[in-house]
Amino acid sequence: MPSEPLHARSPKRRFPFLSLSALSEASLSQAQGFALLALVCLVSLFLFMGDTLFNTRGEPREAVVALSMLQDGNWILPVNNGVDLAYKPPLLHWLVALCSLPLGEVTELTARMPSALALSGMLLGLYAFLAPRRGVHTALLASVLTLTCFEVHRAGLTCRVDMLLAALTVGALLLLYVWHERGRRGVPWWAVLCLSGAFLTKGPVGAALPLAVMVVYGWCQGAPWWRPVLTACWIGALACVLPVAWYVAAWQQGGERFVALVYEENVLRLLGKMSYASHINPWYYHPIMLLAGWVPYTLLAVGALFVVKWRSCPLTTCPWHRLRDWWRSLDSVERFSWLAFGIILVFYCIPKSKRSVYLLPVYPFVGYGMACLCKWLAHEHARLVRGYVWLLAVLAVLLTSMWGLLQVDAVAAVVLQHAGQKAQNVAFVEALRSWPQGVMAWVAVLMPVVAFVAWVRHRRTHHPHMLCAMVVALPLSLHLALDGYYLPRMLNVKSDYYCAQRIKQMVPEGRIYSFRTDVTPGNPMHPFTINFYLGDRIAPYEAFRPAEGYLLAGDADIDAFKERYPQLATIEVMDLQHKSCDDRKMLHFYRFTTLSTAQP
Numbered sequence: 001m002p003s004e005p006l007h008a009r010s011p012k013r014r015f016p017f018l019s020l021s022a023l024s025e026a027s028l029s030q031a032q033g034f035a036l037l038a039l040v041c042l043v044s045l046f047l048f049m050g051d052t053l054f055n056t057r058g059e060p061r062e063a064v065v066a067l068s069m070l071q072d073g074n075w076i077l078p079v080n081n082g083v084d085l086a087y088k089p090p091l092l093h094w095l096v097a098l099c100s101l102p103l104g105e106v107t108e109l110t111a112r113m114p115s116a117l118a119l120s121g122m123l124l125g126l127y128a129f130l131a132p133r134r135g136v137h138t139a140l141l142a143s144v145l146t147l148t149c150f151e152v153h154r155a156g157l158t159c160r161v162d163m164l165l166a167a168l169t170v171g172a173l174l175l176l177y178v179w180h181e182r183g184r185r186g187v188p189w190w191a192v193l194c195l196s197g198a199f200l201t202k203g204p205v206g207a208a209l210p211l212a213v214m215v216v217y218g219w220c221q222g223a224p225w226w227r228p229v230l231t232a233c234w235i236g237a238l239a240c241v242l243p244v245a246w247y248v249a250a251w252q253q254g255g256e257r258f259v260a261l262v263y264e265e266n267v268l269r270l271l272g273k274m275s276y277a278s279h280i281n282p283w284y285y286h287p288i289m290l291l292a293g294w295v296p297y298t299l300l301a302v303g304a305l306f307v308v309k310w311r312s313c314p315l316t317t318c319p320w321h322r323l324r325d326w327w328r329s330l331d332s333v334e335r336f337s338w339l340a341f342g343i344i345l346v347f348y349c350i351p352k353s354k355r356s357v358y359l360l361p362v363y364p365f366v367g368y369g370m371a372c373l374c375k376w377l378a379h380e381h382a383r384l385v386r387g388y389v390w391l392l393a394v395l396a397v398l399l400t401s402m403w404g405l406l407q408v409d410a411v412a413a414v415v416l417q418h419a420g421q422k423a424q425n426v427a428f429v430e431a432l433r434s435w436p437q438g439v440m441a442w443v444a445v446l447m448p449v450v451a452f453v454a455w456v457r458h459r460r461t462h463h464p465h466m467l468c469a470m471v472v473a474l475p476l477s478l479h480l481a482l483d484g485y486y487l488p489r490m491l492n493v494k495s496d497y498y499c500a501q502r503i504k505q506m507v508p509e510g511r512i513y514s515f516r517t518d519v520t521p522g523n524p525m526h527p528f529t530i531n532f533y534l535g536d537r538i539a540p541y542e543a544f545r546p547a548e549g550y551l552l553a554g555d556a557d558i559d560a561f562k563e564r565y566p567q568l569a570t571i572e573v574m575d576l577q578h579k580s581c582d583d584r585k586m587l588h589f590y591r592f593t594t595l596s597t598a599q600p
Contacts, residue, residue, distance in 0.1 A: 033136040037127050037143050041120040044147060044479060045156055047440055049116055050109030051488040053495035057582040059159040060532035063111040066096035067536050077253040081526045082539020085254060085261055091200040092161045111159040118167035119156035123147055126364045129174045133333050138371050141468055146367030148475040151293030155357055161201050166360035168198040172210040177336055195239035200246060203266045207239045213343050217336055269353050281354040286345060289356035296475055297370055300388045304373060307381045341365040374471055378464035385467045392474040393455045396448030406432055424493060431489035444484025451477035499576045499587055500533035507550055513541040514552045515561045527552055528582055548593040554585030568592045
């Protein structure tokens with residue numbers, strides 16, 4: 001007699017979205033669903049990944065580390081920005097450098113490639129985990145919901161360590177669960193490798209947090225208190241082998257300076273005692289940012305609040321015995337998902353230093369819950385889902401309509417009149433008036449209209465799968481339009497890339513110096529974006545103090561430079577007429593010499 005599918009074993013409950021139960025299955029096979037998800041990731045992430053220039057200081061700060069690895073050949077502890085050691089362990093930088101080797105240079109595309117690959121791997125891993133346990137439709141819907149929410153999609157197209165850390169953390173959790181489910185036989189080498197990678201991405205917390213989740217999960221499954229602890233200890237010891245080897249090698253190169261940096265980033269940051277203020281936020285910051293990060297699906301969740309029968313909901317009536325009974329009714333997958341979500345969220349609410357991207361590891365588990373909520377609403381409250389999809393459809397048409405209106409000269413003139421005559425505002429409007437270049441750019445611009453037409457055609461459908469498909473199709477079309485056309489034209493205007501090209505024409509080689517007045521101990525500010533586009537040629541003046549050379553400074557910094565170094569004569573050679581995307585200061589380029597050799 002054939003065994004019952006795993007996803008069909010959960011008992012029917014009154015509040016299926018609270019227990020994260022699957023409701024129905026699609027006709028796709030697991031292999032077809034996997035291929036479809038891979039195609040969606042390819043189209044959504046990789047087509048336009050390199051079109052947007054670096055326009056914040058975070059991305060070039062990471063990319064320049066990989067650039068210095070390729071230039072200097074030091075893959076252990078490279079020095080960048082003239083004097084800096086990397087603030088994070090090197091796994092992301094290694095991957096960026098490896099992706100850049102075929103081209104021989106680090107570009108926006110190769111710098112963002114590891115994050116996009118990590119996000120794709122995390123989503124495919126989530127699908128492979130959920131498909132045999134909750135069905136193909138739930139697995140596919142959870143993965144695409146996670147892909148198209150604002151925070152995850154943005155992080156997947158950014159050269160930062162956060163998405164890589166999230167993917168490795170989630171991968172370790174899922175692999176450890178599968179190993180536990182199969183009776184803990186052998187050594188979970190793939191999970192150990194993910195833990196090692198997370199350690200090498202952002203430090204010990206990358207390995208400790210998944211192990212803590214699995215310890216609590218073991219206790220909740222009825223294991224003796226010592227067994228999960230011992231298991232976590234020996235798995236954690238294996239996961240530390242590769243990171244410790246790098247830390248030893250880096251300590252041999254960096255000495256006490258490296259030790260001080262590691263202590264501040266991994267211990268003082270957690271305790272809120274860093275030498276500089278770093279993303280200090282209150283405890284409730286993360287719950288708020290989690291809601292914001294799930295835009296546009298937060299609107300659907302808010303709408304669901306008005307259709308739930310709260311009087312009989314076990315999470316709100318709150319007699320402890322009902323909450324206990326609800327918890328005991330959860331199967332192992334549901335319990336594991338709630339624990340992973342809760343423990344990671346609570347942990348990151350404790351330190352004073354908080355950023356929204358710290359919560360990226362919880363998004364796949366929230367995506368699973370959102371998928372079940374979406375399916376429940378499509379079955380029981382289809383009118384609410386239709387209203388939500390109509391709202392997205394109107395926004396999609398408005399986006400394309402506004403772009404079309406902007407092509408009319410009279411409309412553009414009115415927009416410019418209300419936007420002011422600032423050069424950057426004018427550049428924004430002119431950039432958005434440019435026509436898409438290439439077939440794929442046209443596809444990106446028109447995709448929201450295509451999604452709108454598809455919804456109008458099927459708006460009266462009563463099929464829950466079609467409703468769920470439109471819930472994710474419209475955000476996907478909006479992301480494609482933004483990534484393929486709108487954001488590159490808007491954000492490239494902000495980038496310091498064009499200033500770097502002007503400086504490169506004037507000074508094609510040799511070191512250039514920078515001076516900043518807003519430098520705090522342990523948190524140096526550098527012109528990261530221009531430095532990256534100049535090939536890591538900019539260094540702080542204070543570190544070298546040459547007698548002559550070229551200087552890059554903001555409009556508020558040059559007076560302080562002249563006062564601090566009265567023996568130097570500075571001559572402005574170029575007003576770059578651009579507000580830096582790093583610190584929002586107007587940039588100026590100077591030549592300096594000592595007074596004894598200055599030209600009259």
